[in-house]
Each structure stands twice: as C-alpha cells, then as structure tokens.
Amino acid sequence: MTVCYNKPEFVIDSNIARFINRYYGLNLNGEIRRKKEIISLAKIIFNFQHTGQLLFALLDFTALICKPVKPECSICMFVNYCKYKGLIRTI
Numbered sequence: 001m002t003v004c005y006n007k008p009e010f011v012i013d014s015n016i017a018r019f020i021n022r023y024y025g026l027n028l029n030g031e032i033r034r035k036k037e038i039i040s041l042a043k044i045i046f047n048f049q050h051t052g053q054l055l056f057a058l059l060d061f062t063a064l065i066c067k068p069v070k071p072e073c074s075i076c077m078f079v080n081y082c083k084y085k086g087l088i089r090t091i
C-alpha cells in the first residue's frame, strides 16, 4: 500500500523491528515484529507524509548501519539518542 499507492501505512519487517527494539531500548526477544510495543512505535515513526520513502530509507539503514550483527554504531547518526546497550560508542 505505501510503496505502490503512497498510502500512509506503517511497515514492520524484522529489520525495522530490530531498529525500533534497539533504539528505544525495549530489550524484546523472540518474534518481536508482532509485539504491541513495536507496533505502537512503528505507527508513530510512520506517521509521515512519504511513508514509502521512509520505508526504503529504513531498509537501507538497517541493512548497512543497524545490521543484525555488529551494528555500525560508531558511524550511526542516532548513536547519541539510541538506548541500545552493550556497544562501543566512540562518537
């Protein structure tokens, strides 16, 4: 809906869920895409006029920076706001 028809829909895949989980310090485990905390925050994040562009930006960001293993926190624009623990933060 958001990509093809530019409808303001929220999207949650495993990558976006991981970013939300880390950024907000939720520390959720397992199948987090369907957890109510993730869904609520995704709705807030996707409360944006161009949700299709936001979606692709988040997919690129989570593929290149907020990766599943060894996220690139030292070059991440969100490092000063992100609540993810257990990382070396050099910025």
Ligand code: SF4
Residues within 6 Å of the ligand: 019, 022, 023, 065, 066, 067, 071, 072, 073, 076, 077, 078, 079, 082, 083, 084, 087
């Ligand atoms: S600081 Fe690290 S964990 Fe937080 S959003 Fe950036 S890459 Fe992801």
